Amino acid sequence: MSITLLNNISALVAENAVSNTQASLQNTLTQLSTGLKINSGADDPAGLSIADGLGANIAALTQSSQNASNGIGLLQTADGALSQVTNVLNQAVTIATEASNGGLTTDQATALNTEFTAILSEINTIGQTTNFNGTSVFNNNNTDSLASAQGSVASPLALTTVLTTGDSVTINDSATGGTFKFTAAAGDTVGDLQTAINNAVTAGTLSAGTTLTIPTAGGAAANQGQVVIATTTTGDSLQITSNDPTLGTFAASTNSADNASFFTSDGTGGGASTTTTSISNLSAAALGLTATGVDLTSATDAKTALTAITAAISTIAAQRGDIGASVNQLTAVGNVENTEVQNLTNAQNNVQNADIASTTSKLTQFNILEQTGFDALSQANSAEQNVLKLLQ
Known part of the structure; x- marks a missing residue:
């Protein structure tokens, strides 16, 4: 693997991973705060349509x-x-x-x-x-x-x-x-x-x-x-x-x-x-x-x-x-x-409501990934400092 100076690929990978983790963490926090796993059409377009139809019924x-x-x-x-x-x-x-x-x-x-x-x-x-x-x-x-x-x-x-x-x-x-x-x-x-x-x-x-x-x-x-x-x-x-x-x-x-x-x-x-x-x-x-x-x-x-x-x-x-x-x-x-x-409310619950136990587990997972991601990004930035040793 060649050693380069202008692009820190490792840092870019770590940064992208942290960004994705933070987006997932934000979505998880939204689900926990609302109790819903569908909070916008982007979360589940088909599920949102079903849930809203059941709500009207x-x-x-x-x-x-x-x-x-x-x-x-x-x-x-x-x-x-x-x-x-x-x-x-x-x-x-x-x-x-x-x-x-x-x-x-x-x-x-x-x-x-x-x-x-x-x-x-x-x-x-x-x-x-x-x-x-x-x-x-x-x-x-x-x-x-x-x-x-x-x-x-x-x-x-x-x-x-x-x-x-x-x-x-x-x-x-x-x-x-x-x-x-x-x-x-x-x-x-x-x-x-x-x-x-x-x-x-x-x-x-x-x-x-x-x-x-x-x-x-x-x-x-x-x-x-x-x-x-x-x-x-x-x-x-x-x-x-x-x-x-x-x-x-x-x-x-x-x-x-x-x-x-x-x-x-x-x-x-x-x-x-x-x-x-x-x-x-x-x-x-x-x-x-x-x-x-x-x-x-x-x-x-x-x-x-x-x-x-x-x-x-x-x-x-x-x-x-x-x-x-x-x-x-x-x-x-x-x-x-x-x-x-009663039956339609149960059906709507299954489609729309968040599984709190599962969502809480994801929250723990994404918190850990966020911390490790920041640590990895820090190490990737530090690794670039090694190039200076070749100039001594």
């Missing part, structure tokens, strides 16, 4: 589990309210059965009917005040506008249209708990019915904003020429019955959605799903407890009321069954998502 599934939990909370709130309604309806069964029996005085029948009216009022209150996270559970499911079966653009009804003498229109209002009944006298018109409704609003029997209108051509496209009875009271629900062939039956012309929907996803289009539960409007009117003849003022009416109350209990039981099935479904969804989060 975990975030979506974690929130979806919370969505399911919130959904369960809402449904359990509804179920609890319906349970209380069942309790008061059972009380109504008792007093209706008592009122159906003969031998009661007028005062006793009146007292029983007053108690029955209070029960109906309590049902309305439960329906109107039950909420979850500031949102009404039942009264978003309202029927706030109903239109007559008769009348059209070609043959429109009008305020001057004469109603059938002796026939009636009955409106049950869930917001007030009131029942309005209009029986047509000879010569009464739709305009007279409109006036009676306005008077009932003033008296508080019907909620503020309850109106009768007849949409005309050039106005709203829907229900032109028909009698429309509607309310603008938020959460209100109307139930209208009519035996007048001039008007025909009344059907809902607008009905807000009665579905509670809960979204879950793993962050991909294929992994998204929506669990939907139908929650019906809750009011005495919606349960059919405010129709004509459903009261306890006489033994005959009490028997009619008893049949209606029993049917209402069955309706509530069916609703609770649907809600319970949805609670079980959301519980299962939440359990599956929690298991997925």
Whole structure:
């Protein structure tokens, strides 16, 4: 091997080795300080892509589990309210059965009917005040506008249209708990019915904003020429019955959605799903407890009321069954998502997290190599001094 002066190859080799060791040492210290073996795309491009994808899945599934939990909370709130309604309806069964029996005085029948009216009022209150996270559970499911079966653009009804003498229109209002009944006298018109409704609003029997209108051509496209009875009271629900062939039956012309929907996803289009539960409007009117003849003022009416109350209990039981099935479904969804989060987190851990034991061993190794590298570099520089001895 020739002896040279201008280039110290040994020193260059040692210097390069020390530089590489310091880079490895810095990477090891970064892994120990962050706990991650992938701290930049340069560390492991493929591994970074996998870890970030798993992280997105975990975030979506974690929130979806919370969505399911919130959904369960809402449904359990509804179920609890319906349970209380069942309790008061059972009380109504008792007093209706008592009122159906003969031998009661007028005062006793009146007292029983007053108690029955209070029960109906309590049902309305439960329906109107039950909420979850500031949102009404039942009264978003309202029927706030109903239109007559008769009348059209070609043959429109009008305020001057004469109603059938002796026939009636009955409106049950869930917001007030009131029942309005209009029986047509000879010569009464739709305009007279409109006036009676306005008077009932003033008296508080019907909620503020309850109106009768007849949409005309050039106005709203829907229900032109028909009698429309509607309310603008938020959460209100109307139930209208009519035996007048001039008007025909009344059907809902607008009905807000009665579905509670809960979204879950793993962050991909294929992994998204929506669990939907139908929650019906809750009011005495919606349960059919405010129709004509459903009261306890006489033994005959009490028997009619008893049949209606029993049917209402069955309706509530069916609703609770649907809600319970949805609670079980959301519980299962939440359990599956929690298991997925656990498994995906473990997979992400294997890809991204540093093996602390192995990394600590490397730290010791690189510390030693750094020290020996500096010693080797020092010796390589010292070796060049030997050239001077040849000049002595």
